Amino acid sequence: MTELSNKVMIIMGASSGIGEATAKLLASKGVKLVLAARREERIKTLADSLGDQVFYQKADVTDRQQVQKVIDLTIEKFGRIDVMYNNAGIMPQGNLAKLEYASWQKMLDINIMGVLNGIGAVLPIMQKQQSGLIISTDSVAGHVVYPGSAVYNGTKYAVRAIMEGLRQEELSNGIRSTIISPGMVSSELFDTVGDATTEMALRETAGKAGFSLASADVAQAVLYAIEQPEHVTISEVLLRPAKQSI
Secondary structure (H helix, E strand, C coil): CCCHHEEEEEEEEECHHHHHHHHHHHHHCCCEEEEECCCCHHHHHHHHHHCCEEEEEEEECCCCHHHHHHHHHHHHCCCCCCCEEECCCCCCCHHHHHHCHHHHHHHHHHHHHHHHHHHHHHHHHHHHHCEEEEECCCCHHCCCCCCCCHHHHHHHHHHHHHHHHHHHHHHCEEEEEEEECCCEEECCCHHHHCCHHHHHHHHHHHCCCCCCCCHHHHHHHHHHHHHHHCCCCCEEEEEECCCCCC
């Protein structure tokens, strides 16, 4: 396994859920971290709790200049970037017939362009280093389509394609790509569903034993990908609650 205390990692979307759990786990392993999210007070509190090798930068993944500030801070503090984790995302639900154009656009901007903005900002540095790992949170929803989720499914299928394209394009530069594809996770992602009935149903299902993952479960999958030596690429970790049917 790779020695983690020498690793420098950025986590986008670090203020709650999977991002927060991953930050806590990797900080405990000695990874040097820069945490980014829109909610500055949340990431400041988190970073302050994790030691003097953890920094933070307020950033909205849809804003390329803000994402670039995260990259700049990381280079200023540590001089390199070993791992970029694109974790920010939202999950509005609803049939296409509802014509929720604003919701669709927001999903495209955060779930797809947010990932691309992260890749675009870090890629020149990793190319210069001739090494690096880029991770993005995908979903079981990027493998299976179901009613009421067509646009969300579409964004997650897109992330799968983008990350596989990245792998193929950059393998000669020593840059690896990984997607983490969890099933249902009990997290603040439920707050983004946008439909009260659907949100309630999801929360009820998540409350049943075996039907939901904890954010810490997904963080373990991220750790697994990062621990691998540079000659090993974990293209995807797909994990589901034991009782999830799709």
